[in-house]
Amino acid sequence: MTVKLLNHREEGPASAPPLLLGPSLGTSYALWDAVAPELSITHRVVRWDLPGHGGSPAGLIGPGATVADLAALVLELADALGIERFAYAGVSLGGAIGLYLALHHPERLTSLAVICSSAHFGGAAPWQERAERVRREGLEWLADSADARWFTPGFTVPRLVQDHREADPEGYAACCDALAAFDLRERLPDIAVPTLLVAGRQDPATPPAQLREIADAVPGAALVELPGASHLAPAECPGAVLTALRTQLNGAPASGMAVRREVLGDAHVDRAQARQTPFTARFQDFISRYAWGEIWTDPTLSRRERSMITLTALVAHGHHDELAMHVRAARRGGLTPEEIGAVLLQTAVYCGVPSANSAFATAQRVLAEEEQEESRRG
Template structure:
């Protein structure tokens, strides 16, 4: 079976995330976003037929978005991915909407970026398909900057992708856009859904994303100023922040994990001391350290406790060490296992550091057991 050309990044054991491109681009559209997402996800970027390295023969005249969605599912199946989060731009977002309506059992979440439940009717896309079949893509690529980006911004590599795409495959994708209209099925979308709109997008303006948000229960709409149709290329930081919050549960999920590991009493104390000056730092800790790193399934929480205690000993952060000795007990480590970790630090971090670490850990363990700590070396 011939599969869509694709690129995989991130840990093989991490939650899978498929990223879909816009018409005329390649998976390079995600270059400024995918590497960051791959810290916590197995990111799989794919190319449309006739774009990048995907075979043009995978699609033919009269194709539908459903045909493209089937190719995406073939790719997921070949990679052993049963359920996955999905994010797509424009036509790639339409593929995600189709999957959410017709194959909800395969998705864990959906993000539609600069996309729509319809693309302004059939006629403009049928006409574009005819023009491309007759004249090729060179002339159309000349207007890509105006259609894709705000004035003065460009990504030469994406313009080159547009120019070098296979005309027949591109035209077939136009056919798919011409026939696409899921407005009457949007209420059937049940997976957690994020909509991202570029405020300066002429192709799929914010009203198109608002239409989806109004119909999909519990969805979230983010509008990005200074962004046109290819928001991941033009506003990668903003798109990344929205996707991180959507995919990882953001600060809310991080706060839940933080409480599970450190305990309610500690987190409540930290929150009670929060000021306007420290609020952003507390949000950063909850969102990034706890919402992304501690939730990554590559390491168990037991293993993360071992790594964390070692790092704290190495840098002499004994107050933090005390907190994470308590966390290690919540994560299932026995006192003997904690002692073994600290003994290991004596070899690689130095005896004086380990001596202070043993004193700190012994005090914490004694407090937990209701006894008094003894002397250390």
């Protein structure tokens, strides 16, 4: 007897670390179209369709289905593909499935990313009502409001809206049944899998507070809030989602972010993160992975030595805003004002007196500000 599996698509080298990507209710694996190809450079990516969505048979689940039933289908798929342990990322209902797997099958997960999702979905009644109406009337009435529920004003992905219209009503309704019965709030502290939460700041369905609730309860969990993102963040802000997932999956950006905070201070990094947009997300990822995750973590030179080199390079190119930031970083790293002055004096010989003159003015201002801050604290 042939076992029916979730419809799925594989990308990336078969020998690479496996990564399973779960969709949201009403969409297909096309939700990951703008993210999966990039992730497949370093991972064996498997994205799949919910029952009754995309190419998955609706009959894989029935009325009264639970998230446990859906999680079992995901494990059946992984087993059929010969995947024992895998990283997992899921959106909305896909994220709920990930939480269930982390609680009940932690030995199967290497990491978990929960995107625009929740540990509960507002109680049973609204989902039961939606399921009943979908079974009676189909999905056209609901698909008409998809853009408002899924995206920020003026944005849409026609393929995903069409997926919503074409989903099987019975399969969709059974997934609503699963959301109606889902509530893992009391079990969140038991999750021991490395967990990342990604929230869309403009998400009306699962607002950031619901992701923060998970982050506060799961030991060691990290939370990223994406400006300009609504409920389907991988489709609307793929660069920002890609950056967040790479940070978790590849490790180097996470290490780089820790070094960045140690060198520049939490306040500076928090400001930079708050200013991040989907347009700048890939650049921020580049900085975290290469500048801070590879160069500043190389043990060949000490951080004091790297600070001195950085100050010199910034003077040479006239980057005075960056120079001010790295004067503060040098002080955090233990350089004295006298040592900073000696570095700048050296630049007068090799970078030119006018450049050094401007650099001394910048450094003097920063050091004076530090003295004032210390006086206020004292």
